[in-house]
Amino acid sequence: MAEKADADMRARELAALLADVAQRKEAAFRRLYERSSAKLFAVIRRITVSEAAAEEALQEAFLRIWDHADRFDPALASPMTWMTTIARHTAIDNIRRSSERIASTAVAIDELLADRLAxxxxxxxxxxxxxxxxxxxxxxxxxxxxxxxxxxxxxxxxxxxxxxxxxxxxxxxxxxxxxxxxxxxxxxx
Structure with missing residues (x-):
């Protein structure tokens, strides 16, 4: 029962912070980061191939949270669920972009190799x-x-x-x- 009350209190706090972030309050954004970054990093790290990639995705996720905080609706999802969804999508987007870069790099390297060998x-x-x-x-x-x-x-x-x-x-x-x-x-x- 106490755990449920704690979780509800954390959710209310995060919802209030997101409302303040939607109004571009930087102090609220810092606090939101402090309260949620460890959990979001853990989610992202399970998706990405390296810690560096996870750190980059986390930074991008928080930029998206900053940009879209006004879209958060507590009637649709809990604050942590909403932010986790953003974090997961950011990590997956980064992997896709990375895969595309690797594929295009491989083609470019093959072309350079062909030119060099010719x-x-x-x-x-x-x-x-x-x-x-x-x-x-x-x-x-x-x-x-x-x-x-x-x-x-x-x-x-x-x-x-x-x-x-x-x-x-x-x-x-x-x-x-x-x-x-x-x-x-x-x-x-």
């Missing part, structure tokens, strides 16, 4: 070029992109880390393994 100064022997292309085509898209950007365009491990949202040590390991795989594919190992 350049006579890169590989003078057409047969070697075809063999290298075959081996590189056999790699996963992110590894292919890392190899191309690192060894054809001079990207640093740190730049690759940011681009592919991976730790620098992981990028180094993936590059090393990719080069060993290429060497083996080309018959050198």
């Amino acid at each position: 350049a006579p100064e890169v590989v003078s022997d057409v047969l070697a070029s075809r063999e290298l292309r075959r081996c590189i085509d056999g790699m996963e898209a992110d590894r292919r992109g890392m190899v191309l950007l690192a060894y054809c365009y001079g990207w640093s491990r740190e730049e690759l880390s940011r681009r592919f949202d991976r730790p620098v040590a992981t990028v180094k390991t993936l590059l090393r393994r990719s080069l060993m795989s290429l060497k083996e594919c080309l018959g050198g190992g």
Whole structure:
């Protein structure tokens, strides 16, 4: 019984804060963030692939909450349910955008690779070029992109880390393994 009363009190407080946020009261927004961010972060974190992605989605969710607080209707949903829905949709939207970026990046990397391999100064022997292309085509898209950007365009491990949202040590390991795989594919190992 006491838990129900506490939950009702929290819901009323959040509803009042959302009403104040709808009036653009920044202090209410800060308090709303303090009261709900941990729970919303937990929801988002279960959806996203990394903590950094979850933090970004949480920030975007709170921007949406700020922008749409005037649409909250306590007759339709509890404040936490309404905010959780926004948080979930934001996380899912970010994943979709990320997937689209990865897909378009893979296409762009493939186009760059084709241009680079077609350049006579890169590989003078057409047969070697075809063999290298075959081996590189056999790699996963992110590894292919890392190899191309690192060894054809001079990207640093740190730049690759940011681009592919991976730790620098992981990028180094993936590059090393990719080069060993290429060497083996080309018959050198």
